Amino acid sequence: xxxxxxxxxxxxxxxxxxxxxxxxxxxxxxxxxxDVASRILGRDATPExxxxxxxxxxxxxxxxxRYLRWLGxxxxxxxxxxxxxxRPIVTILEPRIxxxxxxxxxxxxxxxxxxxxxxxIQAVRRDRPADHALSAVTLVLLxxxxxxxxxxxxxxxxxxxPLLPAISLVDxxxxxxxxxxxxxxxxxxxxxxxxxxxVRMLRDNLIxxxxxxxxxxxxxKGLSRRKxxxxxALPNALVPTLNVxxxxxxxxxxxxxxxEKVFSYPGFGSLLVDSLQLRDLPLIEATVLIAAAVxxxxxxxxxxxxxxxxxxxxAA
Amino acid sequence: MxxxxxxxxxxxxxxxxxxxxxxxxxxxRIGAVILALHAMLAVLGPWLAPYGISQMGTGIPLSGxxxxxxxxxxxxxxxIFSRVIHGSHIVLLLSLTGTGLGVIIGSVIGxxxxxxxxxxxxxxxxxxxxxxxxxxxxxxxxxIAAAGPQLAGSPTLVILVVxxxxxxxxxxxARAAAIEIATRDFVTVARLRGERAWSVMRREILPNASSVxxxxxxxxxxxxxxxxxxxxxxxxxxxxxxxEWGLMMAENRALIIITPITVIGPGLALASLVVxxxxxxxxxxxxxxxxxxxxxx
Numbered sequence: 001x002x003x004x005x006x007x008x009x010x011x012x013x014x015x016x017x018x019x020x021x022x023x024x025x026x027x028x029x030x031x032x033x034x035d036v037a038s039r040i041l042g043r044d045a046t047p048e049x050x051x052x053x054x055x056x057x058x059x060x061x062x063x064x065x066r067y068l069r070w071l072g073x074x075x076x077x078x079x080x081x082x083x084x085x086x087r088p089i090v091t092i093l094e095p096r097i098x099x100x101x102x103x104x105x106x107x108x109x110x111x112x113x114x115x116x117x118x119x120x121i122q123a124v125r126r127d128r129p130a131d132h133a134l135s136a137v138t139l140v141l142l143x144x145x146x147x148x149x150x151x152x153x154x155x156x157x158x159x160x161x162p163l164l165p166a167i168s169l170v171d172x173x174x175x176x177x178x179x180x181x182x183x184x185x186x187x188x189x190x191x192x193x194x195x196x197x198x199v200r201m202l203r204d205n206l207i208x209x210x211x212x213x214x215x216x217x218x219x220x221k222g223l224s225r226r227k228x229x230x231x232x233a234l235p236n237a238l239v240p241t242l243n244v245x246x247x248x249x250x251x252x253x254x255x256x257x258x259x260e261k262v263f264s265y266p267g268f269g270s271l272l273v274d275s276l277q278l279r280d281l282p283l284i285e286a287t288v289l290i291a292a293a294v295x296x297x298x299x300x301x302x303x304x305x306x307x308x309x310x311x312x313x314x315a316a
Numbered sequence: 317m318x319x320x321x322x323x324x325x326x327x328x329x330x331x332x333x334x335x336x337x338x339x340x341x342x343x344x345r346i347g348a349v350i351l352a353l354h355a356m357l358a359v360l361g362p363w364l365a366p367y368g369i370s371q372m373g374t375g376i377p378l379s380g381x382x383x384x385x386x387x388x389x390x391x392x393x394x395x396i397f398s399r400v401i402h403g404s405h406i407v408l409l410l411s412l413t414g415t416g417l418g419v420i421i422g423s424v425i426g427x428x429x430x431x432x433x434x435x436x437x438x439x440x441x442x443x444x445x446x447x448x449x450x451x452x453x454x455x456x457x458x459x460i461a462a463a464g465p466q467l468a469g470s471p472t473l474v475i476l477v478v479x480x481x482x483x484x485x486x487x488x489x490a491r492a493a494a495i496e497i498a499t500r501d502f503v504t505v506a507r508l509r510g511e512r513a514w515s516v517m518r519r520e521i522l523p524n525a526s527s528v529x530x531x532x533x534x535x536x537x538x539x540x541x542x543x544x545x546x547x548x549x550x551x552x553x554x555x556x557x558x559x560e561w562g563l564m565m566a567e568n569r570a571l572i573i574i575t576p577i578t579v580i581g582p583g584l585a586l587a588s589l590v591v592x593x594x595x596x597x598x599x600x601x602x603x604x605x606x607x608x609x610x611x612x613x
Contacts, residue, residue, distance in 0.1 A: 020446035028462045039464040139598075143590035145542040147549045147565065148583035155576040166573070254453035258546055272454065273550055276461045288458055292450045299449075 014300045021292045040279045080282040100267035110191035115198040123206035141196045150189040150262040168265040186263045194248040205237035246302030250295045344599020350592030358405035367398040380575045387581030400585045403559030411540035414478025419533045422483040426490025444484040452481045460552045469555035482536045493525040527604045538593035561586045
């Protein structure tokens with residue numbers, strides 16, 4: 001009972017947060033002082049184009065009416081029409097989101113070994129040269145902006161050793177192999193950035209777990225080192241890392257913005273940048289709200305995961 | 317509730333500077349050296365740089381690494397190494413003022429809200445939570461879009477955006493610290509003396525939260541150059557010909573096949589600054605006895 005109440009509470013808070021975010025986005029973009037239409041069109045706006053845009057955005061209506069209409073649309077899946085291309089936003093979003101989900105999935109598959117293997121080596125070889133060397137590498141990688149890591153990969157695998165394409169353009173007609181080649185560098189970049197955040201925490205957790213009584217018990221029972229490490233220590237060390245993984249998912253939403261732009265990968269992130277560059281208001285609102293919704297959902301899942309994995313709460 | 321001072325309230329005598337340095341972790345010292353080099357570069361840059369900030373015809377355009385041009389020459393014939401040095405103080409100033417402003421605003425909001433509590437705290441919490449749920453780079457880009465074309469590319473906007481991104485995150489930490497400190501006896505004493513909330517916050521809570529806020533400042537400052545660089549790289553930060561490192565990487569990106577060093581050079585400058593800041597923060601956190609959180613999100 002407590003369990004359901006706890007999870008229900010988290011879900012409600014997340015929905016409330018999403019509602020506040022939607023109001024914030026709308027307020028920042030449409031209600032802040034200054035004329036929205038002239039902000040979109042910039043200096044070269046004529047009175048006619050301004051009037052046209054105002055009518056198109058229904059700017060004569062009161063802000064609250066416009067917000068509720070927009071919110072209702074978002075909730076029912078009607079995201080409106082893009083200003084620049086006059087296409088329904090849903091049809092613009094669909095292929096972009098598909099591409100980014102594919103890229104994120106690929107990056108996550110690479111992220112797991114990239115985080116686990118160095119952490120396991122560091123924990124087992126604690127305070128030995130291997131541990132220090134990996135710590136140093138992690139620190140340097142941690143200090144590199146994602147666009148620098150992406151650039152270094154690009155220079156290595158496109159310029160020095162021409163294995164992969166510099167520009168990751170794909171569309172519906174691309175074959176699976178083309179997709180794979182296009183996604184590899186962006187996915188590796190994202191995976192490295194995510195793994196670097198997780199490695200140190202995973203290492204510390206593993207060292208703590210390896211020193212605990214039940215691990216010593218397993219060792220005394222005569223289990224092999226590998227079995228102790230992988231079957232007994234690792235699962236328990238992973239639980240606190242869940243939070244980092246949720247944060248990483250959150251990073252991923254911002255990370256795809258930069259990384260997709262570096263490789264010209266036509267995903268959700270580059271759509272977000274494009275919509276901002278074009279000042280396409282309805283498209284900006286839709287993409288930013290989706291980005292925030294994914295972030296909130298990731299945190300909610302991490303919270304629920306932590307609740308379910310906590311034996312004290314599970315028993316109640 | 318007894319008003320006698322619990323043992324944990326007794327402050328250790330402040331160690332002298334020499335003792336502090338001797339006790340400091342290695343990472344703090346290495347970080348301090350790297351930061352000192354960057355600070356020197358920022359101050360003396362204009363005299364140290366071999367060429368001017370936008371001086372053209374310094375060498376063969378699009379030439380790569382050489383002794384005369386360690387980071388190559390761009391298509392306008394500008395020496396990239398000199399531009400990186402000239403950009404040093406811009407990156408440092410933007411990062412430090414932006415972070416400082418964010419930490420100040422965040423601390424005031426967080427400490428007050430945590431100490432006052434009640435429904436005000438609840439509302440502030442929900443609002444901060446909502447702002448934090450917008451991924452920070454997306455929030456930064458959104459704010460820049462909302463500011464409109466008039467402000468775009470100005471240093472003020474970049475500083476305000478960094479502050480906007482950091483303030484809610486700092487406020488969350490400051491609030492947690494304030495709630496913890498507010499339960500201690502000396503705060504109760506101050507309140508019983510009849511001090512107002514603002515005065516309690518300034519005189520009792522702020523001094524005790526200062527170590528948390530200091531680490532928070534160092535941590536955020538370590539990521540600020542990356543945030544500013546990301547904005548520049550995406551074309552939403554500083555405008556050309558400002559030698560901001562992220563923007564320079566974007567400017568030379570089209571030449572990456574011919575002269576990769578013109579892109580990597582500014583990136584290495586950025587990474588070395590952030591390595592220094594991260595090492596320093598790490599050591600500082602260990603010295604103060606807190607573990608630094610690692611993820612800027």
